[in-house]
Amino acid sequence: MSRYGQLADQLQQQIESGVWRPGERIPSIRQSCKTHHLSPMTVLQAYQLLESRGLVLARPQSGYYVKAAASPQRISVPQQAHYSGSVDINDLVFEVLQASKSRDLVPLGMAVADPALFPHPQLGRALGSCMRRLDPFSTVADLPPGNETLRRAIARRYADDGLLVDPQQIIITTGAMEALSLSLQVLTEPGDWVVVESPTFYGALQAIERLQLKAVEIPVIPGVGIDLALLAQALAQRPIKACWLMGNVQHPLGHIMPDGHKEALMQLLNAHRVPLVEDDVYAEIYFGRERPRPLKHWDSRGDSLLCSSFSKCLAPGFRVGWVVAAPHAERIQRLQLMSTLSTNVPSQLALADMLRQGGVDAHFRRLRHTLAQRQQQMRAALLRLFPFDVRISDPDGGYFLWLEFDERLDSRALHAQALACGFSLAPGALFSSQGQHNHCLRLNSSHPWSPELEAALGQLAELIHQQLDKPLLR
Ligand SMILES: Cc1ncc(COP(=O)(O)O)c(C=O)c1O
CATH class of the missing domain: 3.40.640.10 (Type I PLP-dependent aspartate aminotransferase-like (Major domain))
Structure with missing residues (x-):
């Protein structure tokens, strides 16, 4: 087997056995060259092979990170097609978008990226x-x-x-x-x-x-x-x-x-x-x-x-x-x-x-870099602040995180409670015709980290905990 194939297999085993967990950065190319006495090209080929196996993700100017797809906490979706003779979603979309426009809300539900970017x-x-x-x-x-x-x-x-x-x-x-x-x-x-x-x-x-x-x-x-x-x-x-x-x-x-x-x-x-x-x-x-x-x-x-x-x-x-x-x-x-x-x-x-x-193109590069960093930061915070069962998407781009909870969660009710607490969110009910994803949420991850953002996520965790009536393990 090629030397890069051997290194890829070795790292794959480490990821699967939990040495490197989802969201963590695997050793840099330079570190791996030193540890394994390999050339940068060989290590790069190994990392690209891991990427093509869907195990890691390259983040520009940052390194290679383990993807959540390698973890048991994967987002799950219904296993059947859904046929709808008519769709009636516009009123809900209008209501949610209107509600998320206020400048006074912590913008977790915003549909667009941080305008300052x-x-x-x-x-x-x-x-x-x-x-x-x-x-x-x-x-x-x-x-x-x-x-x-x-x-x-x-x-x-x-x-x-x-x-x-x-x-x-x-x-x-x-x-x-x-x-x-x-x-x-x-x-x-x-x-x-x-x-x-x-x-x-x-x-x-x-x-x-x-x-x-x-x-x-x-x-x-x-x-x-x-x-x-x-x-x-x-x-x-x-x-x-x-x-x-x-x-x-x-x-x-x-x-x-x-x-x-x-x-x-x-x-x-x-x-x-x-x-x-x-x-x-x-x-x-x-x-x-x-x-x-x-x-x-x-x-x-x-x-x-x-x-x-x-x-x-x-x-x-x-x-x-x-x-x-x-x-x-x-x-x-x-x-x-x-x-x-x-x-x-x-x-x-x-x-x-x-x-x-x-x-x-230089603007696009900066934008991607900032969005990737902010998303990593929010994802890590969610894993820390939400100690109960939650599945969080591991996106390859964009500025949204998708969160899936126990089927009993009602995201529309949660949306109303969140607005009353001073932050917005996008209820999962928006993303299908018959509320199939009402136990999910979409959060905007494009804003710079701030104490207000952290406090809003903490409050969100409390609200979810109250709805699901589970002990909070913090
Ligand atoms: C997936 C997707 N498609 C299309 C659009 C609409 O794009 P535009 O703002 O250019 O009309 C959006 C905007 O939210 C979007 O998220």
């Missing part, structure tokens, strides 16, 4: 300079499909990752939400069946509700992705018209599908001729070494729609997103003309300028 001065300068140089005709020229310079800049970023996208097929939208909604609308008629993950981003359920569609919710295997066996069953049993899925940084679980799973998923969808609506909004917020490839990369039929935006990684309030829409590009533009008409032109110009000037 974004380059507002640069965005402001880009916006000002674009407005000063504005060709008044651009407010007409940049109607759908949107500003050409911006569309070409987006196509170039995909080309860097080996995905060839014709800028003519990219339509600039008002955030990813419009891109996703129009994509679903173009593929379906009221009453059609659409597949989503369970748990899933509530925006997918809202779009299904608005378009009067029916939902098939297929469980996600944590750390891996949608359960392909259950998806194959659903595809065989119902006339599915589209699938809305997340290959990268699944919301709310946070994992990135391994490439093998992405490929198998796309083969299945292509074989059944079912188009994918790909929600890739967190593509830039990964904690590994390389930007993960979108599912579209494995789309041999070329009919999947790839949607993303700058909202999560660069310019939250600008509301600029896009869809790579071939072969539906024209119909989507027509639908857009009937709804929002077009995307805000100054925002498009400013983002095109930011991408042209460079510096965006």
